[in-house]
Amino acid sequence: MSNIKSSNLGYPRIGEHREWKRALEGFWNGEITQSELIEKTDAIRLNNLKKQQEQGIDLIPVGDFSLYDHVLDTSATFGVVPDRYDYNGGKVDVNTYFSIARGLDEAIASEMTKWFNTNYHYIVPELNDASPKLVDNRALTYYKEAKETLGIDGKPVILGPITYLQLSKGYEASEFAGLVDTFLPLYVQILQELQEAGATWVQIDEPIFSTNVGEEVIAAAEKVYRTFAEEVPGIQIIFQTYFEKVFHYERITQLPVKAIGLDFVHGDSLALLNTYGFPKDKVLAAGIVDGRNVWRANIDEKLTTLETIKQFVSEDQLIVQPSSSLLHVPVTKTLEQKIDPVILGGLSFADEKLTEIVTLTKGLQTGRKAIEAEIDEVNEALSQLQATYRSNDDVRTAVSELTEADAKRGAPFAERIALQDERLNLPLLPTTTIGSLPQTPEVRGTRTKWRKGEITDAKYEQFVKDNISRWIEIQEELDIDVLVHGEFERNDMVEYFGEKFNGFSVTEYGWVQSYGSRCVKPPLIFGDVSWDQPITVKESVYAQSLTDRFVKGMLTGPVTILNWSFVHDTTPRYDIMKQIGLALQKEINALEENDIKIIQVDEPALREGLPLDQAKWDAYLEAAAYAFRLATATAANDTQIHTHMCYSNFEDIFDCIDALDADVISIETSRSHGELVSTFEDNTYTKEIGLGVYDIHSPRIPSVDELKQNIQRALQSIPSKQFWVNPDCGLKTRKEKETVNALQVMVEAAKEIREELLVKKSN
Ligand code: GLN
Numbered sequence: 001m002s003n004i005k006s007s008n009l010g011y012p013r014i015g016e017h018r019e020w021k022r023a024l025e026g027f028w029n030g031e032i033t034q035s036e037l038i039e040k041t042d043a044i045r046l047n048n049l050k051k052q053q054e055q056g057i058d059l060i061p062v063g064d065f066s067l068y069d070h071v072l073d074t075s076a077t078f079g080v081v082p083d084r085y086d087y088n089g090g091k092v093d094v095n096t097y098f099s100i101a102r103g104l105d106e107a108i109a110s111e112m113t114k115w116f117n118t119n120y121h122y123i124v125p126e127l128n129d130a131s132p133k134l135v136d137n138r139a140l141t142y143y144k145e146a147k148e149t150l151g152i153d154g155k156p157v158i159l160g161p162i163t164y165l166q167l168s169k170g171y172e173a174s175e176f177a178g179l180v181d182t183f184l185p186l187y188v189q190i191l192q193e194l195q196e197a198g199a200t201w202v203q204i205d206e207p208i209f210s211t212n213v214g215e216e217v218i219a220a221a222e223k224v225y226r227t228f229a230e231e232v233p234g235i236q237i238i239f240q241t242y243f244e245k246v247f248h249y250e251r252i253t254q255l256p257v258k259a260i261g262l263d264f265v266h267g268d269s270l271a272l273l274n275t276y277g278f279p280k281d282k283v284l285a286a287g288i289v290d291g292r293n294v295w296r297a298n299i300d301e302k303l304t305t306l307e308t309i310k311q312f313v314s315e316d317q318l319i320v321q322p323s324s325s326l327l328h329v330p331v332t333k334t335l336e337q338k339i340d341p342v343i344l345g346g347l348s349f350a351d352e353k354l355t356e357i358v359t360l361t362k363g364l365q366t367g368r369k370a371i372e373a374e375i376d377e378v379n380e381a382l383s384q385l386q387a388t389y390r391s392n393d394d395v396r397t398a399v400s401e402l403t404e405a406d407a408k409r410g411a412p413f414a415e416r417i418a419l420q421d422e423r424l425n426l427p428l429l430p431t432t433t434i435g436s437l438p439q440t441p442e443v444r445g446t447r448t449k450w451r452k453g454e455i456t457d458a459k460y461e462q463f464v465k466d467n468i469s470r471w472i473e474i475q476e477e478l479d480i481d482v483l484v485h486g487e488f489e490r491n492d493m494v495e496y497f498g499e500k501f502n503g504f505s506v507t508e509y510g511w512v513q514s515y516g517s518r519c520v521k522p523p524l525i526f527g528d529v530s531w532d533q534p535i536t537v538k539e540s541v542y543a544q545s546l547t548d549r550f551v552k553g554m555l556t557g558p559v560t561i562l563n564w565s566f567v568h569d570t571t572p573r574y575d576i577m578k579q580i581g582l583a584l585q586k587e588i589n590a591l592e593e594n595d596i597k598i599i600q601v602d603e604p605a606l607r608e609g610l611p612l613d614q615a616k617w618d619a620y621l622e623a624a625a626y627a628f629r630l631a632t633a634t635a636a637n638d639t640q641i642h643t644h645m646c647y648s649n650f651e652d653i654f655d656c657i658d659a660l661d662a663d664v665i666s667i668e669t670s671r672s673h674g675e676l677v678s679t680f681e682d683n684t685y686t687k688e689i690g691l692g693v694y695d696i697h698s699p700r701i702p703s704v705d706e707l708k709q710n711i712q713r714a715l716q717s718i719p720s721k722q723f724w725v726n727p728d729c730g731l732k733t734r735k736e737k738e739t740v741n742a743l744q745v746m747v748e749a750a751k752e753i754r755e756e757l758l759v760k761k762s763n
């Protein structure tokens with residue numbers, strides 16, 4: 001009997017039909033009671049386990065399920081609850097748990113931030129004055145549940161102490177080692193209780209080692225895992241990393257644990273094996289099936305890779321598993337009814353990935369012959385997809401012939417801006433917004449009805465037009481200088497383009513969790529991307545026809561479209577980014593042909609796309625800037641190109657922002673205005689820029705004085721000639737009244753400062 005085992009690292013929480021989301025929101029809205037919530041989510045969790053059991057997965061993860069977020073679960077395990085919530089020790093109750101995530105009255109929610117390089121967001125633990133204790137051994141609870149209800153001898157999944165502490169805030173770097181000592185006995189206790197309950201395998205997630213951590217961090221890991229080995233010898237620990245190759249490979253593989261989990265999809269782990277080998281006394285948990293993407297694995301190739309990996313371990317000391325938790329992919333493709341069958345044939349969501357794992361394990365255990373039928377089937381499906389859709393020769397040729405000059409505007413910025421000033425004739429400190437205007441329940445509801453076929457195309461179009469014209473009027477009345485059409489026709493800034501470019505498709509149920517109950521449905525890029533008809537021209541032209549002021553054309557940029565889609569893996573990503581750049585170039589040409597003179601190309605996802613491995617940053621940033629410039633290169637010199645980015649911390653990418661060569665950039669900043677402004681004290685930025693002057697994420701209406709201060713602060717390091725006044729992000733989540741009131745304040749603040757500057761100048 002072979003030792004080779006199949007395993008999974010985590011399963012999507014949301015349920016096939018997003019039942020989980022509905023249960024959570026139902027509870028928050030008071031529509032269901034707490035016990036109904038627990039009943040519903042218990043059922044979802046058990047069903048998830050059952051599915052994995054039926055698939056024949058050997059090591060089934062338990063404790064990966066969550067009512068919100070697994071990092072928050074870890075905080076709750078240790079009673080780490082910020083002081084501002086009502087908590088007196090003991091198990092954290094459901095209401096307190098949710099209020100940490102979502103805020104409660106005066107107590108603001110804990111910060112939420114991106115989980116490594118994914119689009120999943122976790123709740124940042126606040127350690128400040130916490131006195132951690134083991135108040136709820138969740139891993140134990142769920143281990144027992146799986147065993148008692150389904151007879152599953154599960155593999156508890158625990159977020160490791162090093163990663164947990166590294167992701168926390170509220171302490172100084174010098175306190176790290178002390179905190180490790182505080183948490184260590186608590187983790188030991190978790191493991192001891194698991195050992196007593198009969199658990200054998202435990203997966204301890206330490207993805208922080210997929211980033212280039214310093215000496216004190218790896219040294220802490222050595223101490224922690226040595227202690228685990230001494231105190232809980234009966235537990236077989238899998239030290240699990242993912243999303244990139246592991247750093248400090250030699251020391252990590254020497255940790256006294258039973259198994260090391262490596263990602264063979266996103267980092268060059270094979271090169272590490274080749275260079276350093278793998279210890280003979282350990283099991284290698286090989287993440288071979290992509291846990292971050294929805295395309296079917298090429299079983300043939302994957303098996304070959306596994307056979308190579310196998311040569312590095314002694315006697316079948318292998319576990320076959322996905323590269324990461326399947327949390328990052330949708331549940332099952334079997335629900336998709338509308339998608340082209342050839343594309344469907346190339347897809348693999350969580351359930352299908354588990355089948356791939358089982359197939360690969362079998363192939364590795366008993367030889368390729370045993371899975372011949374599966375291999376043939378996959379090869380057939382993939383080659384059909386390739387032949388039918390993936391390759392578009394015109395696009396490939398165009399991309400292969402691209403040069404540096406193809407990504408350059410006709411003239412340098414100084415010349416362009418002079419022409420633009422002449423043509424646009426805007427006042428000093430021009431005011432504008434970021435693009436979207438409130439998507440009221442009416443807007444969303446009408447779109448849903450239209451999608452279901454309950455109202456006609458003509459009626460829906462008229463509805464969109466009515467909203468545009470009403471808001472053009474409102475913006476004129478507010479006396480905003482550069483207007484927007486409002487994006488009422490868009491559900492999502494990426495999906496909207498995904499539905500219209502060639503090479504894209506959208507799913508019906510392809511949801512993945514983004515944060516809390518919020519799920520997103522990324523489009524699929526299944527093949528070469530191209531443009532064949534105008535996408536945004538109609539709405540922009542209509543809006544422009546209603547006013548003498550300029551209305552911005554509004555597009556989503558190539559980097560963001562790429563980063564927020566499920567991109568197939570048979571063409572290099574950066575080539576696809578260029579393809580999108582070329583497609584957008586055509587859209588920009590179409591807008592220009594229709595007299596749109598200001599065009600915004602949004603890139604909110606540029607920074608978050610930064611690779612985990614810093615060694616890969618330059619290549620990414622260069623490719624990103626190139627693709628953006630390619631999209632905008634053919635715009636006439638007097639067409640003003642804007643871009644928008646949604647984060648504040650952008651020191652890392654300052655050079656890249658400059659390299660975009662956009663005429664105007666707007667950046668989200670309000671929450672850390674000072675910090676961002678100081679970036680401009682250290683770097684000179686010569687193009688035009690709008691630092692968001694108020695925070696659209698809050699319903700609060702700012703005061704004129706507050707906004708004047710924000711503007712004045714920025715003007716200390718940015719010349720007024722370069723400065724624009726705008727909110728910090730799109731307004732689609734805000735209510736109409738809030739929006740109008742806040743914009744009124746913003747315009748007033750801009751006008752007052754404008755006056756003051758003019759008075760100063762004439763003196
Ligand atoms: N133009 C988009 C909007 O206003 C930009 C969204 C974003 O920054 N994420 O909604």
Ligand code: ZN
Pocket residue numbers: 434604644645646647668728729730
């Ligand atoms: Zn934004």
